[in-house]
Amino acid sequence: MDAQQLPAADEPAEEGDGPRHGATVVFIVERLRDAIVSGRLKLGARLVEGELTAQFGVSRGPVREALRRLAADGLIELVPHRGAIVRRLTRREIAELFQIRLELEALAARLAAENGDAARRRQFAEAIAPIFESKPRCIAEYLWENATFHEAVYALADNEQLKVLAGRLQLPLIMAQVGNILTPEILDLSVTEHRAIAAAILDSDPAGARAAMCAHLQRAADVADAQRRADVR
Amino acid sequence: MDAQQLPAADEPAEEGDGPRHGATVVFIVERLRDAIVSGRLKLGARLVEGELTAQFGVSRGPVREALRRLAADGLIELVPHRGAIVRRLTRREIAELFQIRLELEALAARLAAENGDAARRRQFAEAIAPIFESKPRCIAEYLWENATFHEAVYALADNEQLKVLAGRLQLPLIMAQVGNILTPEILDLSVTEHRAIAAAILDSDPAGARAAMCAHLQRAADVADAQRRADVR
């Protein structure tokens, strides 16, 4: 692995890159994750503990733990006595994850629609209000709205395990790998679908909410897969 | 924490408890997991790195890693500068996990029914053949059959990510905590339901397979929750 591929290689102890006590592991994980999803670390690249310790200016302990976490997330593969290799998701894995996510979010939408807690419903309505007010003007804004919307659904679904599990589904990674091919039309369509889902939830229509969420994610999966197919690989 | 609560406390370097090189972490994880689910380590008990190193006769590195893994599984909670505390699943968490498992297995059943690969279907039929041949004579046999059946469904569903995710859902732990209140009637019912699910899958009836799996797990969840409610807590 080239030292240049990791930005921390040059000044390991300077500027603000020295994380506070207790944040070293998180620091390394974030750097490596970013390097992987951004493509700086190519598929199959080897991550050797010794090199990482030198590049980050930390000892092997945190490096090892960071590698374990990345491996748990599926970003790298730990090969005993060989080192860790970057393991980006295959098209098939992405399709499988989308399928799972679809079921989990559909469940969340159903549960949210079934939830009768008035206070939580009010919170939900407030959280998603921005979606009804305006259309996102840029991709970043859409991504924020999207995350907010799905988080609000999970919050109303009131199933903590579901929320945690969904969070571990590497959705940001998938988004990063799928690429920012989000055209304005897709954005519009997505927001429209969000509104439909929200309406069904607020109408206490579990079946409708579930169906709307399924349709939403099925379309998103199709878009992602089409993009993925277009890539040469 | 009393040293007696962990069987490894007495002879840390004797008999066969010294794991081979490369298996130390797994060794510790298994010991601790067993101690937790068996109740030897009570809820809220503190797990201090220093004590564990002494009891297992290993250094802090593997102990730390083992604790991280247990925390990832939800069995313990890591409190910074406080130590790890045993965190058994609450009734609510179990209910939430059952709900998620229901959706995931329902998805698996649907996918399995949709799978048209002749070779895989044949493998599935062979794997579940014992279920049709006889009724389990004891609980252990049932548990084995149950695991075999669900594994076969996942195999036919042909979604690797789904299989992995389901495996991380702490089902064995839940079973252990729910307790072995499996009466012969429940066993019989469960086997009957397995047969119905298998029949739907082999009939290439996705909706039927999904419905049957939902019914099966919903009933299992009800049984577990009833048992759980009976416990004083």
Next chain:
DNA sequence: TTCCGAACATTGTAGGACAATATCAGAGCG
């Protein structure tokens, strides 16, 4: 050419040390 063994690379683990931080007991004060 193929197979075998030795050097090499890399991880797995040990053990000690210090820093950072949370907890707790007790002194001092109102």
Next chain:
DNA sequence: CGCTCTGATATTGTCCTACAATGTTCGGAA
């Protein structure tokens, strides 16, 4: 008597070095 603040203590977070175990590679011999 109760409250706050401070110091002692406990525990984790990190670093460092060293060695053991094991997979890899490459040269040499049959």
